[in-house]
Amino acid sequence: MRRAVNNPEDGQPVRGSVDKALDLLAALASGDGPHRLAELARETGIAKPTVHRMLRTMAESGFAVGTEGGAYHVGPRFLGMAAAALAGSRGNQFARPVLEELQRRTGHTVHYAVRHGNEAIYVDKVEPAQSYRMTSRVGGQIPLYCTAVGRAILARLPESERAEILGTAPLPARTEHTLTDPDAIRAALAEWDERGFLTEDRQNEPDIRCVAAPVTDGLGAVIGAISVSGLVFTLDEESIEVYGPMVRAAADEVSATLGGQGPRLSSVRS
Structure with a gap:
């Protein structure tokens, strides 16, 4: 040097x-x-x-x-390195067992992503030993508006910041199911208040359905989200009703760690 x-x-x-x-x-x-x-x-x-x-x-x-x-x-190489560094951080070290327990209980792929501007970056991923392999990867970037983790982040942002991200013009469609109208996306965020978690149905990947909840820091500001993702025929509405509260509990567990309260895995395992 x-x-x-x-x-x-x-x-x-x-x-x-x-x-x-x-x-x-x-x-x-x-x-x-x-x-x-x-x-x-x-x-x-x-x-x-x-x-x-x-x-x-x-x-x-x-x-x-x-x-x-x-x-x-x-660029993506810088973001990938940042994600790798985040994966070794104190918060992620405590998050990993929570993610692993969530994956074990649901049997589906679990993601942990953090916000970067108008996108989110995967910083951890836990997959079943034998399953459909999703295209997501640690360090990969995903839009906020058409993913469950992204919507979980958007739902907790101040309205002014959310409006700046969504804008007023139609957003790019990732699949034939993607909501591209900003007003329709805002309406979908109401799911957070109604159910305590956010869902996304084939809007980012054609055959994938996800359920997510936000992760916040010690001051209550949203920094990322945790999700459970699976093929649509394995993650149906009945399953989402069961897994949604579990994802919320996992996200709350990681949030508590970032807030200095330390890991409390019992809420995820109960």
């Missing part, structure tokens, strides 16, 4: 290429993004030509992604 060396003219440290790259990554990951070249140069104090050259290199390696308008945001 290159380190900053002193400038012989004024004695001030000169940042090396690694320092600049880290500063640029931090700027890319800050705020809502994407960020324009001039903004990144101003925030990092790095010359525009150097920022442009570094962004091209980062884009080639998957650490940054450029938009059609010339702006940039963090």
Whole structure:
């Protein structure tokens, strides 16, 4: 690793290429993004030509992604590494046994995802030993509006923030069942108040149905969600009525851990 060396003219440290790259990554990951070249140069104090050259290199390696308008945001490789780091965090270490117990009791795939802007990132996944293998992966990104974990997050966000995410224009359809109208999606979020969990039926993947509940931090702010997912013919409405409260209990268990109360697995196992 290159380190900053002193400038012989004024004695001030000169940042090396690694320092600049880290500063640029931090700027890319800050705020809502994407960020324009001039903004990144101003925030990092790095010359525009150097920022442009570094962004091209980062884009080639998957650490940054450029938009059609010339702006940039963090790329999938960066997010995958962040997810791997989160998987080893204190909260996830306590979450893992809760997820494993939930998977054992339901027999279905269990996901834990955290929010990143308008999307969520899977930070953990527990699958049955023998089952249909879902395409989801740790580090993978998913939309908030058409997934159960995403809706669980949306349901707990302030209305102003939720409105900014959903907008007013139709959203892209992932399957023929995807709700794309923002008002219809908002109406679907009422399920949280009515049932204490959120569902999604073939709206992200054609044959998959999911049920999820939000995970909050010590201040009560939503940071992610836990879900149970399965093929539609194995996860029917009767099963959802049974599994929904179990998912809610698991999410509450992880939330309690993040709030400093420590794991209380009894509520998931009861």
